[in-house]
Amino acid sequence: xxxxxxxxxxxxxxxxxxxxxxxxxxxxxxxxxxxxxxxxxxxxxxxxxxxxxxxxxxxxxxxxxxxxxxxxxxxxxxxxxxxxxxxxxxxxxxxxxxxxxxxxxxxxxxxxxxxxxxxxxxxxxxxxxxxxxxxxxxxxxxxxxxx
Numbered sequence: 154x155x156x157x158x159x160x161x162x163x164x165x166x167x168x169x170x171x172x173x174x175x176x177x178x179x180x181x182x183x184x185x186x187x188x189x190x191x192x193x194x195x196x197x198x199x200x201x202x203x204x205x206x207x208x209x210x211x212x213x214x215x216x217x218x219x220x221x222x223x224x225x226x227x228x229x230x231x232x233x234x235x236x237x238x239x240x241x242x243x244x245x246x247x248x249x250x251x252x253x254x255x256x257x258x259x260x261x262x263x264x265x266x267x268x269x270x271x272x273x274x275x276x277x278x279x280x281x282x283x284x285x286x287x288x289x290x291x292x293x294x295x296x297x298x299x300x
Contacts (some may be wrong), residue, residue, distance in 0.1 A: 208271035
């Protein structure tokens with residue numbers, strides 16, 4: 154197991170319980186001393202970013218893929234943007250070019266190539282805009298948390 158160390162959780166008790174079952178885990182950041190921080194992924198609602206530059210600078214690109222209903226996307230925003238759009242009344246477009254259908258892909262190499270290149274949604278991401286927003290906290294449901 155590699156859990157993220159969120160605050161307000163009795164990690165000592167969880168470690169003891171896991172050890173009782175013969176399990177040992179390390180924390181996601183490889184340190185038991187670091188608590189989770191909140192990060193802010195900044196969006197450009199105009200879609201004015203260079204997709205290639207956004208992809209090259211992205212901390213999720215080609216290493217954190219999302220899977221939903223037989224589709225693979227380079228990042229989780231592809232499958233979650235609909236929630237953002239609905240909640241904030243926006244229309245950041247997600248198209249069939251933002252994911253690949255594993256049932257339609259002809260080869261594994263086609264999937265590998267897909268996740269290693271920018272997608273149209275990258276034009277809406279200020280990947281250099283990732284900020285540490287301080288200690289972990291619950292959302293305030295404000296658009297300023299995203300732009």
